[in-house]
Amino acid sequence: MAQRKEARDSLDNFPTPPWATRALLEHIIEQGGYTDHLSCLEPACGAGHMAKVLAEYFGSVSASDVYDYGYGDIADFLSADVERGSYDWVITNPPFRLAEEFITHGLKVARRGVAVLVRTVFLESVGRYERIFSSTPPSAVAQFVERVPMVKGRLDKKASTATGYAWVIWEKGSDRGTRLLWVPPCRKSLERADDYDEQYSSDVDDGFEAPVRDQNKLLL
Numbered sequence: 674m675a676q677r678k679e680a681r682d683s684l685d686n687f688p689t690p691p692w693a694t695r696a697l698l699e700h701i702i703e704q705g706g707y708t709d710h711l712s713c714l715e716p717a718c719g720a721g722h723m724a725k726v727l728a729e730y731f732g733s734v735s736a737s738d739v740y741d742y743g744y745g746d747i748a749d750f751l752s753a754d755v756e757r758g759s760y761d762w763v764i765t766n767p768p769f770r771l772a773e774e775f776i777t778h779g780l781k782v783a784r785r786g787v788a789v790l791v792r793t794v795f796l797e798s799v800g801r802y803e804r805i806f807s808s809t810p811p812s813a814v815a816q817f818v819e820r821v822p823m824v825k826g827r828l829d830k831k832a833s834t835a836t837g838y839a840w841v842i843w844e845k846g847s848d849r850g851t852r853l854l855w856v857p858p859c860r861k862s863l864e865r866a867d868d869y870d871e872q873y874s875s876d877v878d879d880g881f882e883a884p885v886r887d888q889n890k891l892l893l
């Protein structure tokens with residue numbers, strides 16, 4: 674199976690299938706609708722595939738991206754002047770090569786927590802252990818038991834993948850250590866008929882050349 678190789682300056686534009694975001698809220702974060710009065714920032718929103726789902730659950734959702742995909746504001750999350758503690762949650766599928774920076778910055782911006790959808794291999798590496806996990810361990814890692822296929826620049830209901838994904842969550846004030854959770858099989862129940870209606874095709878040449886069929890996922 675080909676490995677993904679992204680150019681260092683790639684935007685890493687891999688939209689999240691809507692059901693994978695619903696899985697975070699339904700199975701990990703949301704219990705009894707308590708997010709409906711909370712605010713959320715999706716700071717790498719792309720064409721809005723994750724932000725639109727977050728709006729199904731949160732009272733308010735702000736969305737931005739460094740590139741103009743026709744959805745949300747235009748902003749580089751890592752250099753934009755976002756007030757500390759200005760959102761309850763920061764939730765995103767960040768560009769993989771900048772995931773650490775998104776987490777660190779997100780923890781400043783969020784009052785309650787940060788959740789990122791990352792390839793499960795993100796949990797590896799001495800460097801990430803030393804820079805993040807040893808000093809700021811997540812409160813939960815929620816591993817998808819199903820595959821979450823992601824394709825560069827568009828949603829594809831029929832895509833497949835060999836890549837595992839997890840939601841990694843930092844819930845502020847949690848002192849229970851890092852919980853390992855599983856996102857149970859839920860694609861069938863959380864996928865909606867119109868999720869793939871607005872086929873978005875990127876016209877952004879971000880240097881990706883390897884054959885791509887993969888990407889995956891989940892959280893708290």
Ligand SMILES: C[S@@+](CC[C@H](N)C(=O)[O-])C[C@H]1O[C@@H](n2cnc3c(N)ncnc32)[C@H](O)[C@@H]1O
Nearest residue numbers: 684687688689717718719722723739749750766
């Ligand atoms: C993996 S895609 C995820 C898109 C969207 N979050 C979703 O889940 O469908 C990563 C996104 O990060 C954006 N991005 C890359 N660098 C960024 C930065 N410094 N600030 C904000 N967005 C950035 C890319 O343009 C791309 O849309």
